[in-house]
Amino acid sequence: MNKQKSFDKAIETGRLYLVPTPIGNLQDMTFRAIDTLKEAAVIASEDTRNTQKLLNHFQVTTPQISFHEHNYKERIPKLVERLLAGESVAQVSDAGMPSISDPGHELVVACLVAEIPVVALPGATAGVTALIASGMSAEKFTFYGFLNRKKNLQLKELATLQHKRETLIFYESPYRLKATFANMVAVFGEERQGSLCRELTKLHEEYIRGTLGEILSYLLENEIKGECCILVAGFAGELVAETENDWSDWSILEHIEEEMSQNRLNSKEAIKQVAKLRGLKKQEVYKVYHQET
Template sequence: MQKQKSFDSSSIGQLYLVPTPIGNLEDMSFRCINSLKEATIIASEDTRNTQKLLNHFEITTPQISFHEHNYKERIPQFIERLAAGEMIAQVSDAGMPSISDPGHELVEACIEAGIKVVALPGPTAGITALIASGLTPQPFTFYGFLPRKKKEQLEVMETLKSNQPTQIFYESPHRIATTVKHFSEVFGEERKAVVCRELTKLHEEYLRGTLAELRNYLAEHTVKGECCLLVEGIDGSEVSENTDLELSIKEHIEVLMNTGSSSKEAIKEVAKLRGLKKQEVYKEYHVD
């Protein structure tokens, strides 16, 4: 076990994970700006991209590149500097570090070395799109980018099609039409979904409908900008109907609990769906 007190006095340095705007520069918080100004260095996914942000807010802190192609080389360098008392601010091109972006390996290395890691709150595309999507906001699961190859993508979709939470994916504008087509084939045409593009920018747009409607629209229209794709989860009653004969009573209860039901509520629902007494279901659930 390790205990971290983020803001006590210490001679050792700290890693700050600083979110950056996903489009609108006004979403940059005062705390994020000050953290970038106070840092010894900024570890940037793309220094050219980050420099535009720094120039806008008159931040003169030097940068050093940190991305998927050089992180193994950079991490020992950063750990050495942090151990010497420096403060490093890590940023990705947009949004939160580590979420479909570089950063996780550095966080792991800092924790192993006993260096404090402080995350600042800020923009993240998935949650921003979710709350305006019209789909059930909780529970939800975040997947990020699906595999690009068709066979691998379809295999992943097959494992996700019976999940009940709303699912969040990232996709490029060049692949979104094909990905939605694959979802309609695996999840079914009537499943509701939302494509959100150009979040926080002037041309922000939400496309809401069934997977069939979105598939047909995207087959005829070209979209621009990085996309969030949100797909509704399978209906709880549908899961129950489909899994009565496939799942054990205990597994059936756990499926319902994963949607937010308490164990008491899940036991009652399973008993109702299976035509059993609650006491029978309760005993089965608590058998070791």
């Protein structure tokens, strides 16, 4: 167990500050974030050139060190060493909150192991910003981030989310939007409500709301540029598991094959689902499937 009192004066180490940066509009930078960057001994930045523009705008002269997905393993020991020596480090990504589809998590874990306080500052994050203006339920949601780029793997990922009741949030490149929405239509159906948000907080901010089918049709006729966020409404239908055993007359093998066909699951996922629905041990269902196929 780890108990952290972030601002205990008895702490002798430095602190790791996770500092959010604007996702577009520089006016979204908070006073506290600016002060933290100024007071830190060093800023660990995903892209030092990009962050330098932000620092120049707010007259921050703190030195930077690059910290990204390609060098974090070699950077972490050096940063932890500085923190243990009493220096504070501010970590930033190119936009939004560190660790949310951006570098940061591994450094946080290393600091917790070394019993170094980790302090997160609140600030902008694209997914939640898009959610509250999407028109879809914001009470419960799942942030998924980026889907797999390969079609078959993306379809499998979407299939695992098909019956989620909460709003789904994804990030996507504008170059892959058409393919991704086509896959979403294939899995979720063209009538499921969705929202495509681009260039959030910037001059050309735009929301495209409608069914997934309508949005796909729009994309096939129009080119989209800029940073994009996709929201998909939660499943509102009736699950097989919520009916009175519609599968009761099926054999276990038939049930597995139906799960694979209707819900686009692989055999391992289908076996797990059938075992759950029937109240059986997964090993029992596994044996039946592999003995009969």
